[in-house]
Amino acid sequence: MAQYRLRVNGRAVRVESWDPAQPLLYVLRNSLGLHGPKFGCGLDQCGACTVLIDGKAARSCSVSVRQAAGRSITTLEGLGTPEKPDPIQAAFIAEEAAQCGYCTNGMIMAAKSLLNQTPNPTPEQVKRGLAGNLCRCGTYTRILSAVLRAAKA
Amino acid sequence: METLSAISRRDFLWTGSAVVVSFALGAALPQNGAAQNPGASASLSPPLAKSLDPKEVDSFLAIQSDGSATLYTSRVDVGTGLRIAMTQMAAEELGIPVERIGFVSGDTALTPNHGGTGGSTGVPQGAVAVRQAAATLRQHLLNLGAEQLQRPVAELVLAEGQVRPANGGQGIGIGALTGGKRLALPVDPKAPLKNPAEYTVVGKPVPRPDVPGKCTARHPYLQDFTVPGMLHARVIRPPAIGAKLLSVDESSIRNIPDVRVVRIENFLAVVASDEWAAIRAATSLQATWSEWQGLPGSEGLDRHIRQTAVDHDQSLVSRGDPAAALTGAAKQLSATYSWPLQSHASLGPSCAVADVKADGATVWTASQGPHRLRNYLAGVFGIPADKLRVVYMDASGSYGTNGGDDAAADALLISKTIGKPVRVQWSREDEHGWDPKGPAQLLELRGGLDAEGRIIAWETQMWNPNNLPGNRAVLAADAAGIPQDHGQATGSMVQNTEPPYAVPNMLVTAHWLKETPLRLSNLRAPGKIANVFAVESFTDELAAAAGADPVAFRLRGLSDPRAIEVLQRAAEMIGWQTRPSPNPRPAQGNLLAGRGMAYARYKQAENYVGMAMEVTVDRASGRISVRRVTCAHDCGLVVNPDGLRNQIEGSILQTLGRALHEEVKFDRSRVTSVDWKSYPILTFPEVPTVEIALLDRPTLPPYGAGEPATAPVAAALANAVFDAAGVRLRTVPFTPERVLAALRSTR
Numbered sequence: 036m037a038q039y040r041l042r043v044n045g046r047a048v049r050v051e052s053w054d055p056a057q058p059l060l061y062v063l064r065n066s067l068g069l070h071g072p073k074f075g076c077g078l079d080q081c082g083a084c085t086v087l088i089d090g091k092a093a094r095s096c097s098v099s100v101r102q103a104a105g106r107s108i109t110t111l112e113g114l115g116t117p118e119k120p121d122p123i124q125a126a127f128i129a130e131e132a133a134q135c136g137y138c139t140n141g142m143i144m145a146a147k148s149l150l151n152q153t154p155n156p157t158p159e160q161v162k163r164g165l166a167g168n169l170c171r172c173g174t175y176t177r178i179l180s181a182v183l184r185a186a187k188a
Numbered sequence: 189m190e191t192l193s194a195i196s197r198r199d200f201l202w203t204g205s206a207v208v209v210s211f212a213l214g215a216a217l218p219q220n221g222a223a224q225n226p227g228a229s230a231s232l233s234p235p236l237a238k239s240l241d242p243k244e245v246d247s248f249l250a251i252q253s254d255g256s257a258t259l260y261t262s263r264v265d266v267g268t269g270l271r272i273a274m275t276q277m278a279a280e281e282l283g284i285p286v287e288r289i290g291f292v293s294g295d296t297a298l299t300p301n302h303g304g305t306g307g308s309t310g311v312p313q314g315a316v317a318v319r320q321a322a323a324t325l326r327q328h329l330l331n332l333g334a335e336q337l338q339r340p341v342a343e344l345v346l347a348e349g350q351v352r353p354a355n356g357g358q359g360i361g362i363g364a365l366t367g368g369k370r371l372a373l374p375v376d377p378k379a380p381l382k383n384p385a386e387y388t389v390v391g392k393p394v395p396r397p398d399v400p401g402k403c404t405a406r407h408p409y410l411q412d413f414t415v416p417g418m419l420h421a422r423v424i425r426p427p428a429i430g431a432k433l434l435s436v437d438e439s440s441i442r443n444i445p446d447v448r449v450v451r452i453e454n455f456l457a458v459v460a461s462d463e464w465a466a467i468r469a470a471t472s473l474q475a476t477w478s479e480w481q482g483l484p485g486s487e488g489l490d491r492h493i494r495q496t497a498v499d500h501d502q503s504l505v506s507r508g509d510p511a512a513a514l515t516g517a518a519k520q521l522s523a524t525y526s527w528p529l530q531s532h533a534s535l536g537p538s539c540a541v542a543d544v545k546a547d548g549a550t551v552w553t554a555s556q557g558p559h560r561l562r563n564y565l566a567g568v569f570g571i572p573a574d575k576l577r578v579v580y581m582d583a584s585g586s587y588g589t590n591g592g593d594d595a596a597a598d599a600l601l602i603s604k605t606i607g608k609p610v611r612v613q614w615s616r617e618d619e620h621g622w623d624p625k626g627p628a629q630l631l632e633l634r635g636g637l638d639a640e641g642r643i644i645a646w647e648t649q650m651w652n653p654n655n656l657p658g659n660r661a662v663l664a665a666d667a668a669g670i671p672q673d674h675g676q677a678t679g680s681m682v683q684n685t686e687p688p689y690a691v692p693n694m695l696v697t698a699h700w701l702k703e704t705p706l707r708l709s710n711l712r713a714p715g716k717i718a719n720v721f722a723v724e725s726f727t728d729e730l731a732a733a734a735g736a737d738p739v740a741f742r743l744r745g746l747s748d749p750r751a752i753e754v755l756q757r758a759a760e761m762i763g764w765q766t767r768p769s770p771n772p773r774p775a776q777g778n779l780l781a782g783r784g785m786a787y788a789r790y791k792q793a794e795n796y797v798g799m800a801m802e803v804t805v806d807r808a809s810g811r812i813s814v815r816r817v818t819c820a821h822d823c824g825l826v827v828n829p830d831g832l833r834n835q836i837e838g839s840i841l842q843t844l845g846r847a848l849h850e851e852v853k854f855d856r857s858r859v860t861s862v863d864w865k866s867y868p869i870l871t872f873p874e875v876p877t878v879e880i881a882l883l884d885r886p887t888l889p890p891y892g893a894g895e896p897a898t899a900p901v902a903a904a905l906a907n908a909v910f911d912a913a914g915v916r917l918r919t920v921p922f923t924p925e926r927v928l929a930a931l932r933s934t935r
């Protein structure tokens with residue numbers, strides 16, 4: 036089986052896959068036990084599987100393990116812990132910006148990427164920046180408040 | 189993580205010896221025991237023989253010797269915040285901080301069956317039952333304390349985990365009083381409840397314990413759950429709903445490692461140790477299916493519904509002489525409103541894990557009714573109910589019965605067939621295509637106004653899918669040729685079909701249809717959203733015909749002060765200007781601006797909700813933008829104001845998506861809206877400002893909050909569009925094409 040070297044949450048890892056087209060999502064979830072990224076559609080339509088690749092938001096369901104090789108990947112686990120959350124996670128927690136929480140991974144990772152590029156976004160910029168991330172529970176208003184709170188932090 | 193595994197080990201050791209669990213549970217159980225109560229410092233070590241009888245306090249509550257407690261309930265928290273609300277209500281009666289109460293839900297081996305999740309009953313029924321058990325336990329603890337301290341009960345209080353004299357002095361911890369012991373105490377329906385004036389926990393925005401874990405990837409989801417030796421399965425659904433499997437070419441997946449095909453009649457699945465291999469195999473496997481064209485198609489569904497044979501009629505209201513009143517009315521109006529089939533469209537497709545062993549089986553599921561599911565699956569798959577354990581785990585929000593029960597049946601059937609633990613994960617296409625759908629609804633309304641512009645006659649005729657006895661069929665059993673029920677239930681479809689206003693002559697009739705397309709189930713606020721859409725839109729049409737301001741017109745027909753208050757508050761918050769609709773000066777460039785109002789008393793007997801909206805309609809594109817929504821919400825006692833707001837916000841935003849975008853499309857063979865492009869929901873750029881006023885009534889019983897604020901959304905939206913553009917939208921969803929067509933027809 037082919038082996039691929041990646042950097043995941045700051046650590047060098049080597050993973051095996053029988054198929055170079057295997058999406059990164061399954062490598063993260065099943066080979067590395069990182070359950071932050073979620074399977075929502077596998078079609079690049081919902082954002083639930085979002086991770087950072089070299090600091091930018093990417094859909095791990097639509098990036099193959101071969102494409103991910105040699106890149107630096109950050110998952111929700113790599114941002115912070117309940118005890119020491121990243122400021123964006125702390126803002127989501129403070130705003131209680133989750134219902135079922137299935138979209139939360141994608142929302143936080145996409146927001147992290149947005150704030151990396153636009154540290155002081157307007158509400159409109161946040162809405163546009165997260166336009167590709169769906170939340171079926173309708174937690175959008177709280178997520179918006181959380182991202183604006185994180186920008187101020 | 190350390191504390192979690194410590195908790196789970198104890199839980200495992202205990203459950204392993206419990207009499208109710210008579211079969212091997214596998215190593216999987218502890219993970220779930222810990223999963224249910226993130227953040228709690230309570231230890232999960234309940235008494236040895238776990239009672240499940242909802243008449244017993246032991247079934248709901250256990251006190252550990254360290255003074256912590258565990259709450260057991262069949263009501264599960266599908267992201268609504270029930271977990272914290274219920275814990276707060278128990279904490280209040282027991283005088284224990286919420287952090288010291290563990291929460292175990294929806295586990296048929298551990299929790300009493302006092303109903304499943306649904307119908308916004310989690311707090312008013314579920315948590316109220318737990319509160320009564322806690323109140324019983326409180327009396328018991330006070331009595332035990334009185335004996336130990338040798339003081340009369342009247343001089344004692346229960347607070348901070350202690351029974352102690354009210355005027356100070358030495359107390360005794362509840363752990364020392366009864367910790368680790370079986371209480372053997374029947375729930376006393378008369379046990380006095382704490383006086384709401386003394387509440388310290390109920391009514392506070394206590395943070396939900398699951399949120400930090402959900403924001404840091406520590407919260408375990410069903411989709412993350414594994415058991416040792418587990419295989420990944422994918423079920424291959426036919427290309428047409430009733431198609432038969434003719435042949436399978438297994439050589440088509442030769443190049444995929446370590447996969448096997450499971451075929452039972454028309455049930456077809458692939459199983460692999462690697463999840464990606466299962467997915468590749470499911471998409472590559474060549475199978476031939478028969479043709480099937482048993483659906484009417486979603487184009488022109490209204491016509492189809494009106495042509496469908498009616499099984500029976502049901503008269504719901506018959507008051508005065510509506511026919512005569514209509515004929516004699518100064519003005520007569522009639523209108524038809526229609527609501528499409530809609531999907532639960534959970535963000536995460538359904539999932540389940542099953543482990544069928546010779547001596548018993550376990551299914552891990554996100555079903556909203558684990559006990560009902562256990563009983564049904566046991567019967568269908570021939571497993572004694574006491575040998576089948578169903579364990580709930582959190583997953584993507586379900587909003588009713590989505591594909592979760594079917595995924596559980598898939599996993600159980602495959603695990604039973606191959607004798608190994610199996611995880612079934614549905615695809616996006618399967619969730620959109622095969623979840624049981626919220627039904628289409630059609631309502632015809634007639635109304636009459638007298639010369640003073642008062643409603644003197646009202647008639648509602650509605651067409652609904654018939655209710656059929658028995659459980660909803662699960663896909664796997666039908667495909668595998670296993671006999672089962674083919675019941676149909678979509679929730680209470682007829683509530684909120686009469687106007688909440690004083691009308692002397694009224695007729696409300698339901699026509700129950702013999703046949704309706706697609707498998708149906710309850711979808712959030714079943715029936716009520718479409719019913720209020722029709723009734724409150726029509727009320728607006730009558731107000732416009734009377735030349736009256738929509739708020740003033742409604743107020744004239746209301747006498748309940750709680751109804752009047754929510755209507756006025758919602759109007760105040762949006763800065764309502766009193767005038768009839770449509771807006772005499774709507775134009776803002778290419779945009780037309782307007783505002784609308786709707787009111788509902790949910791299920792005609794519960795929450796009072798007033799909702800106002802500001803919208804713009806783009807004349808050129810037909811696009812509706814919702815700018816502001818205000819909502820005044822009275823649910824009686826407010827248990828957790830922040831959790832309540834979260835539910836109201838979600839109800840409003842989700843239903844805006846349902847009203848603006850959502851319609852299940854199907855051809856003669858299958859559902860064709862099978863992803864987020866063909867079945868769009870509300871997206872971030874469309875999100876309006878939402879302002880909410882909670883009207884707290886601490887001395888009244890609590891109503892639920894998961895549904896009521898959904899009810900007036902579509903009506904308030906349609907009324908605002910009418911105000912802005914002078915066109916009446918009576919068919920959901922309000923797509924740009926429909927808006928443009930309506931605009932054209934007025935020219």
Ligand code: FES
Nearest residue numbers: 075076077082096
């Ligand atoms: S799962 Fe990757 S975008 Fe939906």
Ligand code: FES
Nearest residue numbers: 134136138170172
């Ligand atoms: S919180 Fe449930 S999908 Fe966003």
